[in-house]
Amino acid sequence: MMRSFIPVPENSDFPIENLPYGVFLPPGASKPRAGTAIGTQVLDLKGLEECGLLGTSVFGGTTLNAFMAAGRPVWSTVRSRLQELLSEENAEFRDNGSLRRSLLFDQHxxxxxLPADIGDYTDFYSSKEHATNVGSLFRDPENALLPNWLHLPVGYHGRASSIVVSGADVKRPKGQSKPVDGVPGFGPSRLLDFELEVGFFTGPATAMGEAVSIDKAADHIFGFVLVN
Structure with missing residues (x-):
């Protein structure tokens, strides 16, 4: 079992075995930097890279795009190196007090x-229960799920500009609605739909028209996020 020299609460989602990647603004900074969480701390990956402790050149920007594009061999190498640096048995980072003070930040x-420049994304209609519920709204509940849904993956483009980081304000959309009696009117939506979905960040890129086989999918899935 791996242990870090950084104290990690027993119920933490971010022990040394699970180091998530993100992009953050340190206190007083004007440009975001790549980081990873360990316990209740955020570690500055750009700073580690600039000190020569990672042996990479993928964290110089303000997003994770270059890192995601580098591919699984680089992802695996970076994760192993981070676990090595954060291990309670490794003195490189543990015993460098000034470096720790400059690169570790309390999460609060x-x-x-946003961790990436998102140019586009595909939304998949892949939950049988969700598809059944939606089908019941538009058709007879007895015919809610069309037969081809079980065989034809349904995917469609979403609006990438609508993706915001957790905690951001969401504006109520506007559109037409028709009262029981009267003519349709334009105004803010009276109801909002909240959905819990799993999002995938992928990389490296593929050529237009190139298919990725299921057995190669892990080489392209960089990470997961929760999406509403």
């Missing part, structure tokens, strides 16, 4: 931002 003092 930083501001998280």
């Amino acid at each position: 003092t930083v501001q998280m931002v």
